Amino acid sequence: MARYIVGISGASGAPYVRRVLQVLANSDHQLDLVVTQSGAKVLEVEEGVSLTGEVGVDYRELSRWLNCDMTNRVGFQWHHAANVAADIASGSCHVDAMLVAPCSGGTLARIANGMSQSLLERAADVTLKERRRLILMTRETPLSLIHLRNMTAVTEAGAIVLPASPGFYNNPDTIDDLIDMIAGRILYHLGLESDLLQVWTGR
Secondary structure (H helix, E strand, O other): OOEEEEEEOOOOOHHHHHHHHHHHHOOOOEEEEEEOHHHHHHHHHHHOOOOEEOOEEOHHHHHHHHOOOOOOOOOEEEEEOOOOOOHHHOOOOOOOEEEEEEEOHHHHHHHHOOOOOOHHHHHHHHHHHOOOEEEEEEOOOOOOHHHHHHHHHHHHOOOEEOOOOOOOOOOOOOHHHHHHHHHHHHHHHHOOOOOOOOOOOOO
8 A cells, every 4th residue: 555645736727636646545455635725715716615614624514525435434634734744744754755736836936946835835745755656737818938837857866847737639529538648648657557548559
């Protein structure tokens, strides 16, 4: 059983992370979820879901969103983004991989420059320094030179930049097909097999 951190920051692309979380939530792997304040706002706008309240996560809403009972889900931890004392903020806490999806330009910049302002960024910093797999699903267009330099910096530090840029060679019929393609690629790079990714076998 592996342990994965998923961080949600304030960029467009919530349907992609929903699909990844659905696969992880229905697996036997341990899952740690961190949602920033701006990430929570994106979830409200794009998915119509309000996960956070004054006392923490609304497990019923989370279960409805992921179509999986998260109230009794073994191996699941919700972390408040301001809780930098959480176990995942330390390199002594073993985690197999981390995903930030969506990853905003600001979050990318802070991770690239080691400037942690929240648990999400601190956990990403720890993932890099411990030489573990970090995947950043960026979703910004067009890209400025600042974005490109930050992407270069995190790549040099060992991260994988995986833009939300679905292909069309599998002749997708629906938006869900496009979402699944990116979610499948993310799961592949996390080291997980899924039926979301249609492997190209040539013509």
